[in-house]
Amino acid sequence: MEKAHIELKIPSDVSYVDPVRALVGKLAERLEFSRKRGADIQLVLDEICTNAINHGSAHTTDGIDLRIDVDANSLEILVRDTGRKDAQKDGWITPARLSEIEANRSPCSEGGHGIFLVNSLADVHEMARNAAGGTDVRVIFYRKLED
């Protein structure tokens, strides 16, 4: 399969995540990831988009940007938000905040599991502050690590 590059912008509204999840599921299928791995990829996509919408972009007009790169061996997803604009909050999820979320995560808690799932399921998971003051989340799934 030749390299392909897809860019999307969706409103900061979780109802738009399902169509993107379906697209990524089809791409994973075309790349011949197993069904199990395809389900993992869709779950990770759901979690990072939901976080970007609910925590990373305060206004629906901002939207979130997605970049998907595929080649014969991998599927890479980048999700970019513009950051919250609240005066009291940093625009991106800082390492300190990440540590706090992880430390407080418990099976009994209702939230805080999304980043844990992404870390558990993606082969590569990186988070960085972007120029807009928001967060870039990049995940990669390699076909060679298929089980």
Next chain:
Amino acid sequence: MSSTELMTLRENADIKIIEIKTDLSSYAASDLRKMLESLLSQKIEKVVVNLSEVNHINSTAVGALVGVAKRLRQTGGDLKICALADNLTRTFNLIGASSVVEIYESEESAIAAF
């Protein structure tokens, strides 16, 4: 079709059974949470959630189920889940929610467990 229309409510004696026929991403999870909150406000104590037709669940939806199960137990009730696909079981196991919420293979076994 809204996700609410894909969540049906049935009764078996004093047990409310929610049958979900849509994937549970954040959008649908919000409707599921509203439905569960409505049952809580009606003082319903026993709930079974049938996920046999669900192919995807995210952490928001798992969190909603865990939260309601915990609240129901405080008043002597419970929420039990049944008929999970393998990938859903894996998500529950990864989060650790399978140690908090009781999961059954079938609706009948979940009902019988009350």
